[in-house]
Amino acid sequence: MKSSHIPAFYDPGMSLDQEKWQGYTQTPAKPKLMMEYLERKNLMEYFRIKDDWPPYDRDDFYIAHTREMVDNFFDRGKTSRILNMQWSPEYAESVRYENASLYYAIRHAVLHPDEVCFSPSAAFHHANPTRGALFCAFSGQVIASMKVYNEFGACGAYIDLDGHYGNSIDNSRDFVPDIDRAISPVCGNINIMASHQKYLDELKANLEILKKEIMEDRVHYIVFCHGADSHEWDELASQLSTEEWVECSRIVYTFVRDLESSIGRQIPLILSLFGGYRRDDYNSVLSLHTTDLVTCLNILCGHNISYTTEVKPRTTKLKSDSVFPNLSNL
Numbered sequence: 001m002k003s004s005h006i007p008a009f010y011d012p013g014m015s016l017d018q019e020k021w022q023g024y025t026q027t028p029a030k031p032k033l034m035m036e037y038l039e040r041k042n043l044m045e046y047f048r049i050k051d052d053w054p055p056y057d058r059d060d061f062y063i064a065h066t067r068e069m070v071d072n073f074f075d076r077g078k079t080s081r082i083l084n085m086q087w088s089p090e091y092a093e094s095v096r097y098e099n100a101s102l103y104y105a106i107r108h109a110v111l112h113p114d115e116v117c118f119s120p121s122a123a124f125h126h127a128n129p130t131r132g133a134l135f136c137a138f139s140g141q142v143i144a145s146m147k148v149y150n151e152f153g154a155c156g157a158y159i160d161l162d163g164h165y166g167n168s169i170d171n172s173r174d175f176v177p178d179i180d181r182a183i184s185p186v187c188g189n190i191n192i193m194a195s196h197q198k199y200l201d202e203l204k205a206n207l208e209i210l211k212k213e214i215m216e217d218r219v220h221y222i223v224f225c226h227g228a229d230s231h232e233w234d235e236l237a238s239q240l241s242t243e244e245w246v247e248c249s250r251i252v253y254t255f256v257r258d259l260e261s262s263i264g265r266q267i268p269l270i271l272s273l274f275g276g277y278r279r280d281d282y283n284s285v286l287s288l289h290t291t292d293l294v295t296c297l298n299i300l301c302g303h304n305i306s307y308t309t310e311v312k313p314r315t316t317k318l319k320s321d322s323v324f325p326n327l328s329n330l
């Protein structure tokens with residue numbers, strides 16, 4: 001059993017105010033919107049805010065990206081067109097905080113495996129070494145895991161249940177030395193490209209592989225990223241009904257609980273948000289993430305919290321083709 005409270009690695013610097021940018025996605029405001037939603041639902045009593053960590057500096061981004069790309073971003077406000085984000089000094093600053101949040105959450109979980117750590121971050125898994133893409137300015141997973149590997153020798157695995165394939169880790173394999181030691185080459189980037197029951201079956205099959213790697217001490221921590229855009233009413237993806245989406249959370253947390261019980265030790269577990277796109281009702285996105293967090297609190301942290309998922313049917317059209325035009329080429 002995990003500790004009753006979840007440390008949340010949240011600093012207001014992670015978010016842009018919504019009026020500070022123009023663009024399709026609400027992702028730059030997501031950390032703040034998420035924490036405000038939890039507050040509105042009287043759920044903050046189960047979290048402990050951790051804000052005693054600094055943002056990344058320039059050298060951290062060089063870990064997973066070319067100097068040219070990083071310097072263009074921070075010094076010249078130059079981004080790739082496919083990033084789909086309007087650059088501003090405030091946006092650049094928020095990126096430094098958002099990326100650091102994931103690292104400090106993983107670091108804390110490795111040091112305190114009895115505590116599930118929460119990073120309310122989202123925009124990491126589409127960047128590659130030379131460019132940002134699809135709302136993701138940098139490869140946050142790769143940077144965080146390389147730093148944790150360099151510090152502790154720990155190897156991680158990401159369960160990435162976003163609606164889109166997370167290409168950052170795969171695209172960094174040739175660029176980042178030692179990445180295979182920092183993120184498992186066997187099961188370090190679990191993504192499920194299926195729908196409904198087949199999705200659930202493939203998730204379970206992947207967890208069996210992960211189980212073996214953990215039991216044989218080749219994977220030392222798990223980062224679970226339950227993107228809300230794998231939900232069928234999301235604007236940019238659609239794979240799972242509400243019940244199926246929540247079932248994925250149950251499957252993952254039950255997997256962790258049972259595995260910890262069978263091996264007799266705690267497995268560091270970190271939660272991150274990833275995608276979710278509902279311009280008609282952003283509360284649907286926040287409610288799915290909240291359901292995931294409550295499922296974790298109930299299965300792993302000894303609570304019995306009652307929370308009703310509030311997801312409304314989408315009233316806008318699917319936008320995948322126009323917003324994510326080159327996804328298959330990443």
Ligand SMILES: [Zn+2]
Nearest residue numbers: 162163164275
């Ligand atoms: Zn996505």
